[in-house]
Amino acid sequence: MPYWKSLHIERFRRLENLRLDELGSVNLLVGKNNSGKTSVLEALAVACQPSSPINWINTAWEREVKSARTPVLEVLNWMFPHTSPRQNGFEGSVVISGVLTPSIGEQTTLLGPEQVRFQAEYREFQELALRPAETPGDEASAEEPAGYVGTMKVRVVHGAVGSPAVTERLHSFEFRGEKFSVDGELPVLLPHQFVSAVSHRTNQQLLTTLDQVLEERRKPQVIELLRRFASDVDDIEIRSPLGRRAVIHLHHQGLGHVPLAMEGDGMRRALAFASAAALATGGVLLLDEVETALHPEALAGMFRFLIETCRETQVQLFVTTHSLEAVDAMLSSVGEDVDGLVAYHLPPRGTSLSAYRLGGESIRSMRTDNGLDLR
Amino acid sequence: MAANTIFLLVEGPHDAEFMARLLNLRGFKQRKRVSDIEPRFHKMFPRVYPQTDSTPLTDRHPVPAFYQNAGQWLVMLVGGGSKSAVTLGAALRSGRLAGFAPDAVGVILDQDLDATPEEARDRFTAEFTKEKDLPSPLDFKLTPGSVVTGKPRLGLYVLPDNQNMGTVEDLLLDCADQNYSALKSRAMNYRDDALNNAGLNADDLEEYGTTGGQKNVSKRKKAWVSAMGAILVPSAAIQNSIRLNRWLEGTALELGRVKALRKFLDDLIL
Numbered sequence: 300m301p302y303w304k305s306l307h308i309e310r311f312r313r314l315e316n317l318r319l320d321e322l323g324s325v326n327l328l329v330g331k332n333n334s335g336k337t338s339v340l341e342a343l344a345v346a347c348q349p350s351s352p353i354n355w356i357n358t359a360w361e362r363e364v365k366s367a368r369t370p371v372l373e374v375l376n377w378m379f380p381h382t383s384p385r386q387n388g389f390e391g392s393v394v395i396s397g398v399l400t401p402s403i404g405e406q407t408t409l410l411g412p413e414q415v416r417f418q419a420e421y422r423e424f425q426e427l428a429l430r431p432a433e434t435p436g437d438e439a440s441a442e443e444p445a446g447y448v449g450t451m452k453v454r455v456v457h458g459a460v461g462s463p464a465v466t467e468r469l470h471s472f473e474f475r476g477e478k479f480s481v482d483g484e485l486p487v488l489l490p491h492q493f494v495s496a497v498s499h500r501t502n503q504q505l506l507t508t509l510d511q512v513l514e515e516r517r518k519p520q521v522i523e524l525l526r527r528f529a530s531d532v533d534d535i536e537i538r539s540p541l542g543r544r545a546v547i548h549l550h551h552q553g554l555g556h557v558p559l560a561m562e563g564d565g566m567r568r569a570l571a572f573a574s575a576a577a578l579a580t581g582g583v584l585l586l587d588e589v590e591t592a593l594h595p596e597a598l599a600g601m602f603r604f605l606i607e608t609c610r611e612t613q614v615q616l617f618v619t620t621h622s623l624e625a626v627d628a629m630l631s632s633v634g635e636d637v638d639g640l641v642a643y644h645l646p647p648r649g650t651s652l653s654a655y656r657l658g659g660e661s662i663r664s665m666r667t668d669n670g671l672d673l674r
Numbered sequence: 675m676a677a678n679t680i681f682l683l684v685e686g687p688h689d690a691e692f693m694a695r696l697l698n699l700r701g702f703k704q705r706k707r708v709s710d711i712e713p714r715f716h717k718m719f720p721r722v723y724p725q726t727d728s729t730p731l732t733d734r735h736p737v738p739a740f741y742q743n744a745g746q747w748l749v750m751l752v753g754g755g756s757k758s759a760v761t762l763g764a765a766l767r768s769g770r771l772a773g774f775a776p777d778a779v780g781v782i783l784d785q786d787l788d789a790t791p792e793e794a795r796d797r798f799t800a801e802f803t804k805e806k807d808l809p810s811p812l813d814f815k816l817t818p819g820s821v822v823t824g825k826p827r828l829g830l831y832v833l834p835d836n837q838n839m840g841t842v843e844d845l846l847l848d849c850a851d852q853n854y855s856a857l858k859s860r861a862m863n864y865r866d867d868a869l870n871n872a873g874l875n876a877d878d879l880e881e882y883g884t885t886g887g888q889k890n891v892s893k894r895k896k897a898w899v900s901a902m903g904a905i906l907v908p909s910a911a912i913q914n915s916i917r918l919n920r921w922l923e924g925t926a927l928e929l930g931r932v933k934a935l936r937k938f939l940d941d942l943i944l
Binding site: 623627644646647650652655656657658660661664665666667668669670671672673674 | 716717718719720721722723724725726728729735736760761763764767768770771773806807809
């Protein structure tokens with residue numbers, strides 16, 4: 300299974316020329332608010348499947364609760380860098396590249412490290428239509444706005460590092476309102492799962508993910524994590540009580556089926572993590588603000604589960620956090636395998652500093668030996 | 675150009691207090707409250723105690739000391755043995771996380787049991803090269819006592835004088851000759867007499883190692899200074915005496931070895 304060895308975000312949202320070199324199996328992103336931590340996760344999500352417009356849109360929508368989602372064109376538009384107020388005729392480009400490399404000792408189709416680069420060009424314009432004639436028989440006259448159209452071209456280039464031979468694919472999409480069209484097959488570079496800070500608050504997202512978990516028969520993994528929060532949980536189902544809409548239920552020994560809405564936020568968060576971890580097999584798991592809704596004492600158990608699961612399922616983990624307890628929980632969870640843990644401190648926007656990488660030994664030294672803050 | 679931010683690494687609390695006295699002479703004042711310390715330094719000390727669940731509650735909290743003189747800030751880091759390199763590494767990484775790099779970094783070692791100042795330097799540099807993820811490489815393989823220009827300026831000093839074996843206690847004893855000569859003489863007699871005539875057994879004397887050995891010499895000097903400190907500031911650690919008493923006053927400041935250390939500081943800070 301290949302994973303990201305390095306990532307170079309040349310242009311994406313408000314990120315510019317951000318390099319993350321020597322990525323590990325567990326990657327922490329820290330930094331002040333607005334330093335771009337969530338944007339890095341989004342860039343990774345997009346980079347895992349750059350040719351899929353659904354992936355772009357879903358990635359952008361992860362920031363939002365479904366009932367209040369921004370329209371497709373608006374949400375896509377802001378994935379591209381802006382240097383001036385948005386106006387008709389907007390054009391923007393996203394460029395992300397990186398090196399994928401197979402994990403040591405694995406069966407993989409990759410013979411060695413592979414360089415991947417994709418460039419997405421987005422253009423948005425207002426369509427005009429002829430105004431119908433006011434009197435039947437008269438010619439239509441004048442033009443009037445008929446909505447916005449967005450077009451996106453994605454060029455993906457990849458090849459073995461050091462080799463001149465490359466494979467190049469070009470895909471084009473057109474977006475009109477909430478509809479879009481694609482041409483050809485949409486390859487997946489890497490499977491991935493993205494859990495935002497608010498994913499657990501969206502019933503539909505939890506349902507969709509759990510449905511996929513059940514489809515892929517990964518329910519036991521999910522139950523295992525839930526039991527770390529409530530040891531009496533022994534099952535999880537999607538049920539339609541009284542014939543109404545489908546709702547997730549947890550089965551507690553002695554209590555029976557309990558709607559997920561009756562559980563605390565911590566349990567909902569655990570479900571979101573467990574489902575995503577189960578589905579990210581062979582790919583990348585992206586967790587935003589991992590400490591949200593979790594008591595500090597619950598973090599260690601959560602991370603032990605996640606890291607064990609990621610090891611078993613060959614998943615590369617990326618986590619953003621503001622919490623020192625989360626950092627410490629991550630440290631204690633990796634145990635002796637501290638070399639696989641890496642932290643990147645993202646600089647505040649507007650500075651000339653680059654991302655600062657700290658390896659596992661340095662993280663341990665700063666936290667355990669010196670009790671210092673690395674956020 | 676004067677350094678705005680200086681990191682100074684020392685090996686122990688006595689060294690730290692000795693250097694603090696010299697800094698006071700240059701106009702530096704210690705800032706003890708978090709609210710008086712510039713925010714960029716706030717990542718350099720722990721805000722949670724104990725640091726982790728595996729930290730013994732009896733462990734001393736490793737906290738730098740912050741000194742300010744107008745626009746200049748000096749951060750005094752106390753390491754100790756193999757912890758010195760780790761302490762400096764952590765400080766440099768903290769600075770980077772806060773978005774700054776020191777303009778000057780000084781390292782003050784002692785050569786308690788080493789044969790030469792160069793060996794003390796080499797011991798430190800060997801440990802320091804193991805530090806990972808430093809913002810920039812720093813090479814401390816310098817001539818002991820020297821400060822080299824660069825970004826940052828680097829300096830390395832091996833107590834007591836970059837030539838002879840010893841520690842800060844040697845400097846304190848030199849200073850005592852100027853301001854506490856009679857007290858020193860009595861402290862030496864008291865200690866030597868007690869060791870031979872106070873009925874102490876081998877376990878009691880374990881700290882001194884073998885008679886005639888360097889450890890014996892070093893511990894003897896520490897005992898003399900401790901005896902003097904106990905008289906001057908009873909029931910307090912030696913660093914309190916260094917801070918409160920007349921060790922570094924008057925002619926003591928003009929002693930050759932003290933002047934050399936002051937010049938080192940001057941060259942480092944500018």
